[in-house]
Amino acid sequence: MFQLGKTIVSEDILEKEFVCNLTACKGACCVDGDAGAPLSEEETKILEEIYPKVKPFLRKEGIEAIEAQGVWVTGTDGDLETPLIDNKDCAYVIFDGDTALCGIEQAYNEGIVSWKKPVSCHLYPVRVKDFTEFAAVNYDRWDICNPACALGKELEVPVYKFVKEALVRRFGADWYAELEKVAEDLKSDPSPRRC
Numbered sequence: 001m002f003q004l005g006k007t008i009v010s011e012d013i014l015e016k017e018f019v020c021n022l023t024a025c026k027g028a029c030c031v032d033g034d035a036g037a038p039l040s041e042e043e044t045k046i047l048e049e050i051y052p053k054v055k056p057f058l059r060k061e062g063i064e065a066i067e068a069q070g071v072w073v074t075g076t077d078g079d080l081e082t083p084l085i086d087n088k089d090c091a092y093v094i095f096d097g098d099t100a101l102c103g104i105e106q107a108y109n110e111g112i113v114s115w116k117k118p119v120s121c122h123l124y125p126v127r128v129k130d131f132t133e134f135a136a137v138n139y140d141r142w143d144i145c146n147p148a149c150a151l152g153k154e155l156e157v158p159v160y161k162f163v164k165e166a167l168v169r170r171f172g173a174d175w176y177a178e179l180e181k182v183a184e185d186l187k188s189d190p191s192p193r194r195c
Contacts, residue, residue, distance in 0.1 A: 002182060003134075004175065004178055004179060004182065005171075005175055005178070006133070006134045006135065007134060007135045007136070007137050007171065007175070008134055008135075008136050008137065009137040009179070009182075010136075010137065010138045010139055011186065012138070012139035012159070013126055013137065013138075013139045013158070013159045013160045013163075014158055014159070014160055014179075014182065014183045014186055015158065015186070016139055016149070016152075016158065016159050017149065017152030017153045017155075017156065017157055017158055017159065018125055018139075018145070018148050018149055018151075018152035018157065018158075018159045018162050019148055019151040019152040019155050019157050019162055020148050020151075020162075021147040021148050021150070021151040022099055023099075024147030024148075024151075025144055025145065025147050025148065026098055026099045026100060027093075027099050027100030027101060028100070028144040029124060029142070029144060029145070030089065030090050030093045030100040030101075030102065030121075031088060031089040031090070031093060031100050032088075032144055034087065035075050035076075035077075035079075035081055035084075036072075036073065036075065036081035036082035036083055036084050036090055036091070037081055037082045037090060037118045037120050037121050038079055038080070038081055038118070038120040038127075039072055039079075039080040039081055039082065039118055039120070040080070040119070041080065043072075043080075043118055043119070044071070044072040044080055046115050047071040047072050047082075048071050048072075050104070050107070050113045050115060051066070051071045053107060053112050053113050054092070054103055054104050054107045054112075054113060057094060057103040057104075057106045057107050057112075058091070058092065058094060058103045059093070059094055059095070059103075061085045061089075061091075062085060062089075062090075062091040062092060062093065062094075062103065063091075064085075065083050065084065065085045065086075065091040066083055066091045066092075069083040069091075070083065071083075082118065090102075092104050092117075094106060102117050102121065104116070104117045104118075105117045119166060119169060119170050122163070122165070122166035122169060123163055123166040123167065123170060124140070124163075125139055125140045125141070125142070125145060125148070125159060125163075126138070126139060126140070126159060126160075126163050126166070126167070127139075127140045128170065139159055158183070160179060160180075160183065164176065167179070
């Protein structure tokens with residue numbers, strides 16, 4: 001772990017390799033698990049605002065879940081998250097054949113909304129946990145992502161490079177530039193800036 005501004009960052013995001021492999025996993029992270037995508041308070045307001053524009057992209061089951069539960073919910077642990085369909089699929093999931101995709105992102109790709117998707121989804125496999133004084137930035141290991149780990153290794157793409165756009169979106173370009181410096185330092189000296 002090392003400190004970068006007001007974040008504590010796991011070296012795993014610099015050292016592990018990862019590239020999503022949708023042909024292998026079929027977007028399982030959007031349909032497996034026991035909770036929706038984590039949301040910030042600001043993101044709940046964005047979802048409320050854009051839902052009418054995103055709704056035409058969603059499946060009937062997703063619309064029914066959202067209209068029954070709301071565009072966002074409070075999970076069992078008290079965190080804000082996207083609603084689920086029958087405690088499985090994210091309500092915003094759509095399918096291209098048997099591959100799960102994001103209905104919000106589809107609306108974004110078509111220029112209907114200007115918000116890509118929840119930052120927690122965009123960041124995956126990086127997870128951020130906010131605390132009072134700092135945010136913890138960690139690499140989340142999940143068996144369903146084994147094909148992504150294999151592809152990342154084959155292509156030699158570290159996690160932080162794979163999620164660059166999302167990390168810049170969450171922490172800013174200056175923070176990301178500092179992260180790149182740490183990554184370079186790690187290559188030449190395996191113990192810089194450790195906590």
